[in-house]
Amino acid sequence: MMKVTIQPNHLEGEIVIPPSKSISHRAVIAASMASGYSKLENIVFSKDIIATCDAMQDFGINVNTYPGRVDIISDGHLRAPIHPVQCNESGSTLRFLVPFGGLVDKPVVFSGKPSLMSRPLSPYFDIFNKQGIRYEYRAKMPLLVEGELKPGIYEVPGDVSSQFITGLMFALPSLKEDSQIVVTSPLESKQYVDITMDVLKTFGVEIINHNYEHFTIKGGQRFTPHNFRVEGDYSQAAFWIVAGLLDGDLTLKDLSAQSLQGDKAILEICKSMGGKIIEETSQASQASQATQTSNLHILKSETHGTVIDGSQCPDIVPVLAVLAALSEGETKIINASRLRIKESDRLKAIATELSKLGADITEADDGLIIQGKTSLKGGIVDSWNDHRIAMSLAVASLRCEGEVIITNSSAIDKSYPHFFQEFKRVGGIISEN
Ligand SMILES: O=C(O)C1=C[C@@H](OP(=O)(O)O)[C@@H](O)[C@H](O)C1
Ligand SMILES: C=C(OP(=O)(O)O)C(=O)O
Known part of the structure; x- marks a missing residue:
């Protein structure tokens, strides 16, 4: 596992934001379910996206990868994989494909x-028990599923992971009769369900949303192939936005101004903390649809603390904790308990590692309490093998007095393999060993 050493420095330049990982997973799966040829453009082969491409190949779909592109040829039928479907560390791959x-x-x-196979799956097991589907599972071990998914009413809690709802939304439209997903507690990460329904619509499948309390899914629907370009990822843009506010002058490209991504909330949260973000919107024709793209100019800013609700945008919480640690006054991050069931316990991980750098940050049951400082000391920190912790710590280094060494830094390969290259390209002083 690699480690990086970063010297504090100012960042300046342009960054083309990589494509949304969430939308890429969905596009690969939807195209695999469609009979015909689909061309997916603007794809970065992070470990998670490779896991989904390989998994669909295991289900008998012809998935051809080229630099920045995936071509999918399918007859719309899945075949039983002959060997275990390897989901690596991708919660999305596993939870989207189990149904x-x-x-x-x-x-x-x-x-x-093992870190993936110990993340919660119980909402599926409750469904399997009701439907008489056999499964075998022990924490950290492979999962076996055998049986036929039947149309009906699917009850899913709203506060474990929205990924169960997305997984059911991919499988249920192909059943002969109609189904309903009933959400038994208020839904968190709502906008991930929005992007699922949006991608499904693009590939010809309709789902009716009744106020995120239940969803109606007609049976007998057919996915239609589509050529699709994946828009930029606001969860990844968040690292550069915070980096720019801490010590930069960055221009971020290829973000959609009308994006449904919940992590677009990064813009409003940072602006409410005093961040200088200038949005420049222009019309662009992407593949078949005309969309508005935003260029964002991010300028070094004096920011102040606030209250941040993490329930709808969990993935941007670690980097927002970095911004809070370097903003004037107190920040409270609330409703963020599900960060504890991601690649690491992200509340504990970011609190522990930022404290090592000299931040004043304490863990609460469902969030963080942070007293901001003008700078941190630097030191040796660890990624907890979590990409979002590794990238957050790299961003924190910009306002440290001394160098920051991040161990297990190759965790970034899960979602953003060229993150450190980009960091270096815009002025970061990094050595890898
Ligand atoms: O559907 C998705 O693409 C995702 C949903 C979110 O998970 P939860 O719904 O478990 O919060 C998010 O944290 C994850 O990185 C990606
Ligand atoms: C939690 C994440 O992804 P997943 O759930 O797909 O592993 C993430 O990318 O931060």
């Missing part, structure tokens, strides 16, 4: 790194 185990005629085994 497909109930669409094929043989048992399917899903495997992954």
Whole structure:
């Protein structure tokens, strides 16, 4: 596992934001379900996206990868994989594909790194128990699913992960009769469900949303192939936005101004903290649809503390904690308990590592309390093998007095393999060893 050493410095220049990982997973899966040829453009082959491409290949779909592009040729039918579907560390891959185990005629085994196979799956097990679907599972071990998914009412809690709802939304439209997903507690990460429905619509599948309390899914729907360009990722843009506010002058390109991504909230949160973000919107024709793209100019700013609700945008919380640690006054991050069930316990990880750098940050049950400082000391920190912790710590280094060494920094490969290259290109002083 690699480590990086970063010397504090000012960042300046242009960054083309990588494509949304969430939308890329969905586009690969939807195109795989469609009979015909789909061309997906603007794809970065992070480990998570590779896991989804390989998994669909295991389900018998012809997934051809080229630099920056995926071509999918499918007859719209899944076949039972002959060996375990390797989901690596990708929660999305595992949770989006488990219901497909109930669409094929043989048992399917899903495997992954122990850290993935210990993330919650119980909402699926409750469904399998009701539907008489056999499963075998022990924490950290592969999961076996055998049985037929039947149309009906699917009850799912709203506060474990929205990824269960997305997974069901991919599988249920192919069943013969109609189904309903009933959300049994207020839904968190709502906008991830919006982007699922949006991608499904693009690929010809309609789902009706009744106020995020239940969803109606007509059976017998067919996915239609589509050529699709993936828009920029606001969860990844968040690192550069905070970097720019701490010590930069950055221009970020390829973000959609009308994006449905929940992590677009980064803009309003940072502006409410006093961040100088200038949005320049222009019309662009992307593949078949005309969209508005934003260029964002991010300028070094004096920011102040606030209250941040993490329930709808969990992935940007770690980097917002970095901004808060370097903003005047107190910040409270609330409703963020699900950060504890991601690649690491992200509340504990970011609190522990930022404290090592000299931040004043304490963990609460469902959030963080942070007293801001003007600078941090620097030191040796660890990524907890979590990409968002590694990138957040790299951003924190910009306002440290001494160097920052991040161990297990190759965790970034999960979502943003060229993050450190980009960091260096805009002026970061990094050595890798
Ligand atoms: O559907 C998605 O693409 C995702 C949903 C979110 O998970 P939860 O719904 O578990 O919060 C998010 O944290 C994850 O990185 C990606
Ligand atoms: C939690 C994440 O992804 P996943 O759930 O797909 O592993 C993430 O990218 O931060």
